[in-house]
Amino acid sequence: MVEFKNVTYFYEGLSSSKVKALSNISFKVEQGDFVCVIGHTGSGKTTLLKILNGLFKPSGGRLYINGADVWADKNAFSKLRKYIGFVFQNPSYQLFEDTVLKDIAFGPKNLGLNNLEIERRVKNAVDVVGISEDLLTKSPFELSGGQKKRVAIAGVMAMSPKILLLDEPVAGLDPKSRVHILKVIKKYNKDFGVTVILITHSMEDVYMYANKVLVLNKGELFSYDSVDSTFKCVDRLKGIGLDIPDISKVFLKLKNKGFSVPINVYSVDMAVEAIKSILLKRRGNG
Amino acid sequence: MVKSITLGRYFVGNSFLHRANPKIKILVTFIYVFVLFFINKICSYVFGFFVIAVLYKICKIPLKMAFDNIKSMAFILIFTGFINLFFGGNGEIIFKLWVFKITKVAVITTVFVAFRMFLLIVGMGLLTYTTLPLDLAKAIGDAFTPLKKFHFPAGEISTMISISIRFIPLLMLETEKIIFAQKSRGVDVSGKSIRKKVKFIISILVPLLVSSFKRADELAVAMESRCYRIGFSRTRYIVFKLGVKDLILFVCAIIFFVSLFVIGAFSWF
Numbered sequence: 001m002v003e004f005k006n007v008t009y010f011y012e013g014l015s016s017s018k019v020k021a022l023s024n025i026s027f028k029v030e031q032g033d034f035v036c037v038i039g040h041t042g043s044g045k046t047t048l049l050k051i052l053n054g055l056f057k058p059s060g061g062r063l064y065i066n067g068a069d070v071w072a073d074k075n076a077f078s079k080l081r082k083y084i085g086f087v088f089q090n091p092s093y094q095l096f097e098d099t100v101l102k103d104i105a106f107g108p109k110n111l112g113l114n115n116l117e118i119e120r121r122v123k124n125a126v127d128v129v130g131i132s133e134d135l136l137t138k139s140p141f142e143l144s145g146g147q148k149k150r151v152a153i154a155g156v157m158a159m160s161p162k163i164l165l166l167d168e169p170v171a172g173l174d175p176k177s178r179v180h181i182l183k184v185i186k187k188y189n190k191d192f193g194v195t196v197i198l199i200t201h202s203m204e205d206v207y208m209y210a211n212k213v214l215v216l217n218k219g220e221l222f223s224y225d226s227v228d229s230t231f232k233c234v235d236r237l238k239g240i241g242l243d244i245p246d247i248s249k250v251f252l253k254l255k256n257k258g259f260s261v262p263i264n265v266y267s268v269d270m271a272v273e274a275i276k277s278i279l280l281k282r283r284g285n286g
Numbered sequence: 287m288v289k290s291i292t293l294g295r296y297f298v299g300n301s302f303l304h305r306a307n308p309k310i311k312i313l314v315t316f317i318y319v320f321v322l323f324f325i326n327k328i329c330s331y332v333f334g335f336f337v338i339a340v341l342y343k344i345c346k347i348p349l350k351m352a353f354d355n356i357k358s359m360a361f362i363l364i365f366t367g368f369i370n371l372f373f374g375g376n377g378e379i380i381f382k383l384w385v386f387k388i389t390k391v392a393v394i395t396t397v398f399v400a401f402r403m404f405l406l407i408v409g410m411g412l413l414t415y416t417t418l419p420l421d422l423a424k425a426i427g428d429a430f431t432p433l434k435k436f437h438f439p440a441g442e443i444s445t446m447i448s449i450s451i452r453f454i455p456l457l458m459l460e461t462e463k464i465i466f467a468q469k470s471r472g473v474d475v476s477g478k479s480i481r482k483k484v485k486f487i488i489s490i491l492v493p494l495l496v497s498s499f500k501r502a503d504e505l506a507v508a509m510e511s512r513c514y515r516i517g518f519s520r521t522r523y524i525v526f527k528l529g530v531k532d533l534i535l536f537v538c539a540i541i542f543f544v545s546l547f548v549i550g551a552f553s554w555f
Binding site: 050055085092093095106107110141159 | 467469473474492497
């Protein structure tokens with residue numbers, strides 16, 4: 001379980017001026033949750049994840065992991081990296097070994113495990129992510145963007161974290177790799193009970209995979225709620241400059257044109273239901 | 287990490303030094319360095335520092351920056367100081383310990399060298415703090431232009447300098463990101479064993495090198511697609527023209543340098 005308590009973070013700008021990146025953020029993530037972090041560019045999403053992983057020290061407030069204050073308890077901090085895995089946006093920032101297999105094994109090796117356990121974890125991660133056998137002996141630099149991403153994710157999963165952080169894991173990938181990677185993450189979340197905290201810009205991904213949504217706006221916590229409650233106010237999300245699901249846009253436009261349709265529609269299935277009920281009503285009246 | 291580098295950093299401002307032609311600024315700095323090595327009176331040094339401190343004030347650059355620079359170069363300063371002190375000349379010996387002996391001349395040289403280095407760093411800082419790195423690179427490139435007659439690749443060198451300067455902050459940012467990525471994969475940064483340290487450095491250098499080559503490749507394609515050609519004479523978007531203001535700046539600088547000598551000639555220490 002992760003808890004942010006009144007976390008504030010300042011960047012040091014030029015000539016020792018301070019830029020506020022996050023202000024007074026408090027929330028709790030339960031074990032096994034799938035949380036999507038959304039927000040406009042520069043709203044502090046990546047900073048939030050970096051604080052969570054202990055890369056940035058909060059300027060104010062506290063970060064609790066399993067009830068232990070990470071920055072006050074040395075023991076808790078040393079466990080942090082074992083406990084939380086972080087997949088960065090750009091996979092080429094972490095791939096460096098001469099074969100894919102070695103690269104995936106790099107993380108577990110750093111944890112000081114024995115060879116048998118390392119092998120087991122690597123095999124497990126490779127299976128979960130679905131990296132084909134022939135790629136394992138290749139150099140990670142020969143792979144395509146989607147394959148690199150998979151290797152990077154497998155490298156972090158091989159560390160068997162209890163919490164997995166992902167910074168835009170599917171940005172810039174082709175649709176097929178996108179769906180594959182998101183499904184892998186969802187399965188990992190379900191099968192192993194691993195908490196997933198994922199930054200995304202796609203609202204479609206949010207309602208397809210998440211069960212909770214954390215919305216950031218200009219460094220402040222805008223809302224932290226279930227997917228349903230968050231999307232109930234799509235117009236508010238639109239108000240802070242967020243992209244909303246295409247189907248919601250259609251319904252907002254219909255509403256603006258004078259049709260009496262609900263505006264809290266965010267998936268095609270819901271849209272079908274909504275239109276059906278409207279048609280039924282009309283038929284009933286007419 | 288990125289913030290700790292103070293030399294070569296630019297301070298946004300609108301002082302007369304910020305607006306001055308970078309070529310003139312480089313020329314003046316160049317002369318200044320020479321002048322520093324010819325003056326040998328404490329009075330001149332103090333006066334020189336006073337003028338530079340006033341210039342820092344006018345340009346709204348905290349004088350602290352200058353001292354921070356000195357701090358980062360403390361090792362070199364102390365090292366040269368020691369060499370000067372112990373091996374810097376013959377004459378009256380004022381202190382002796384085993385093979386080490388300190389002469390009066392050596393003490394004086396050490397003090398002068400320390401003052402010179404200090405003024406050098408502080409003065410050069412004024413150039414980099416008030417000139418955008420890219421402008422600086424262009425001006426340096428321009429300085430090479432006359433050598434074109436001797437088949438010296440002035441244009442290419444100018445482009446190379448500009449590109450390198452442009453990429454320094456990017457590479458630093460990238461290094462930071464790579465360090466973060468490897469840290470969260472459990473790399474032991476504070477690891478004591480040499481093997482672990484080497485592993486840590488490799489895990490950072492390899493991605494950095496790969497991405498630099500990739501960047502270089504992409505940049506080359508981007509430049510070519512916009513018709514960049516080696517050896518072709520290029521025009522500039524912003525051309526530095528010499529104006530009356532630059533002449534005034536130059537004359538003022540010369541007056542400053544001459545006054546350093548004059549003060550030196552009329553004082554005893």
